Amino acid sequence: MEDSAHPKRAVTVADVAKAAKVSKATAARVLGGYGVVSAKITDQVIAAAAALEYRPNELARSMSTGRSGIIGVVVGDIENAFFSLAVRGISDAARLAGFNVIIANSGEEFDAEKSAVDLLIGKRVDGLIVTPARCDSIDHLQHVRRAGVPLVLFDRAIPELDVDAVTGDDRDAAITATRHLIEQGHRRLAYVSAMDAEGGGFTDIGRISNSAVRERVEGFVSALTEAGLPNPLHYIRLGATDQQQTDGVIKRLLSDSAPPTALLASDSLVGLRIFKSLQSLGLSIPKDVSMISFLDADWTSVTVPPITIVDQRVYEMGKLAGERLIARIERTPLAVERLRVSTSLVLRGSVATIGR
C-alpha cells in the first residue's frame, strides 16, 4: 500500500553508474548507445541497469535510431464517432508499418490543440496528424514544420500551410445531398452545423474557419443556386452545439413563415440532436420534415425511419492519413497534396418526395 501512495523515484543514469561502479559519463555512453566503451564495462553497466530496472531514456534511444516509432494524433473531439473511427484507420496503418500511436484530444478548442501539439512534439513523436480546430490560426502548425516534424492535416485543409491534408470531398458531398433533396421536390432547405456562431448568427461563408464545414456550406449554396432557388443563405444555421441549442435552432427554423421542408445536418452529432428535436416536437420524419445527416453513425441505421446519410468513409480517410504520414517520416519523395476521399449518398428512409 505504501508503494502506491509513495512511489519510488525513477532510476537514473547516476544510480546505474553507482551500481556498476563506473563514472556517470561512462554509464551514459553505454545506456545512450554513443561513444566507445570496452565490452567488459558495457556488460557491467547493462547488468546494473537490468538489476535496477532502469528505463532507457527515450531521447537517447531516439537519437541513436533517429526514430521514436510513435505517431501523434490530435483529434477534434474523441467523443465524435467520426474521430474514433478515423483513429482506428490511422492505427491500422501505423501498426502495419511498425509505429505506435498516441492520441490527444483538442475538444475543438484552439488553445487545447496548441498545447496538445506542443506536448506531442516534446514527446518526440516521429510525425503528427492534426485536425485543426481553426484553419485561420496556423502559427503552432508552422512551428511543427520548422521543427522538421512531418505533419498531415486531417479532415480540414489549410492551403497556406503547404502540407499534406486528407479530407472528404465535402463540397461535392453537400452538392450531391442537396441535389437529392431538390430532386425529391424540396424547395426550402436548411443547413445546420454545430460550428460556434461568431456574433450569434450566420453572416458570411468565408468566415467559417473550419474548412470542411465551409466547403459543405459552399456546396449546399451552389446546389441551391444552380436550381434557381431564392435566398440560398436564408436557412443556414450555426450554433447547434448541444441539445438545448439545437432545440432552439430547429424551433426557430420551423416557425419561419415559410419553414424548410428538409434539413441537412453537418455531422452526425448535429444529426442526432436534430432527430431528437424533431421527436420532442412530435414531428414525424419524413412526413413532416425530411433530413439527411453526414456520417454513417451507429444511430442512423436503427432509427425509424433509418436516416439517409453521406457515407464519409472515415476509416479509409484515417488509413490514408496514417500511410501518408509514414511515407513522410520515411522521406518518400512526394509532392504536397490534398487527398480527397470520395463520399457516397446512402438512401434510406428519411427523405420524402413532395408535390411539385
Next chain:
Amino acid sequence: MEDSAHPKRAVTVADVAKAAKVSKATAARVLGGYGVVSAKITDQVIAAAAALEYRPNELARSMSTGRSGIIGVVVGDIENAFFSLAVRGISDAARLAGFNVIIANSGEEFDAEKSAVDLLIGKRVDGLIVTPARCDSIDHLQHVRRAGVPLVLFDRAIPELDVDAVTGDDRDAAITATRHLIEQGHRRLAYVSAMDAEGGGFTDIGRISNSAVRERVEGFVSALTEAGLPNPLHYIRLGATDQQQTDGVIKRLLSDSAPPTALLASDSLVGLRIFKSLQSLGLSIPKDVSMISFLDADWTSVTVPPITIVDQRVYEMGKLAGERLIARIERTPLAVERLRVSTSLVLRGSVATIGR
C-alpha cells in the same frame, strides 16, 4: 515543398553547444537545469537555444520539476462510446489539476496494451490509467508499480495488484437488471457478451478474465438462482464480437427448444448488434423478445422502442479515476481502494410484461 518531404533533423544539445561556443557538457548542464554554470554562460546557451528553436529535452525538464504534467491513459477500445465518454471525464479532472492527457488504444488486445503501457512509461507520464484487457496477466502492470509510476485501473479490478481501481457496481447492476426482467414475468433469460470465448463456448464463470464482465455474469446468475430458476448458465453466450458472430449467437439462442424471452447485453456495442440481429430476423422488441443493454449509448434513446438500459455514469467514473490518479501523483496519503460508481436502471420501452 522540399521542407515537408525532407524535414530538418531536430536541434540537439551539440548544435546549441556549438552555436553558444561552449562545451557539450556545459550546454547540457544549462539546458538540463543541473550543475553550476555562470550567469554569462547560461545566457549565452539560452540565447543559442532560442535562436535554433531548440526543444528542451523532456527528460531533463521532468528531472528538474519532478513532473512531466502528463497523464497516460490506455483504453480498451476507443471506438466504444464507453471509453470515449470516460476519456472526457478523465480529461476534465486532468485539466482542472493542470495536467495534459495522452491516450493509447489497446483494442482489448493484451500485447497492444503491454506495448502501450511501455510506451507511455517511456514517455515519462506522471501516472497511468489502464483498462486491463485481461485481469489474469499482470506482469506489465507490476512493472509499472515497481517503476514507481502511480497507476489506477479503470472499469476492471485486479485484487492481486493492490492498486486503486475505479469500476462500476457491475454485480449489482446485473442483479438489478435481471430482477427487473424476472419481475416482468420472464423465466428464460440470456446474457450475451462480446468477450472472446476461449475454446469456443462458455464453460466457467471463473475463467472470464475481464472482471467487469465476470461480475455482471455472476450478478445475472445470482439473480436467476435467487428466483429459483433452473440452469442459470444455460443461456449465457460469449463471442458476440461483430455483427456476423452476433447474428449467429442470437439465431442459435432463439432456435433453442425453449428460447429465451429476454436478452441482457453486456455492453452497448453488443446491444446494438443484438438490436440489428433481431431486426434482420423480423422480430419485434419487446413483443417477440425483450432486451436490456448496458450503457446509455446514443442509439438506445432513438430506436423504436427506446431501449431500457443500465446507466453506468461513465463520465463520473472517468472523472473519479482522473482525480484519484492525480491524488496519487501528488502523494496524497490514501489507502488503496476499489471505488465503485453506482449505476441505475433506466426503464424505457424494450421490456415486455409477460404472462405468469
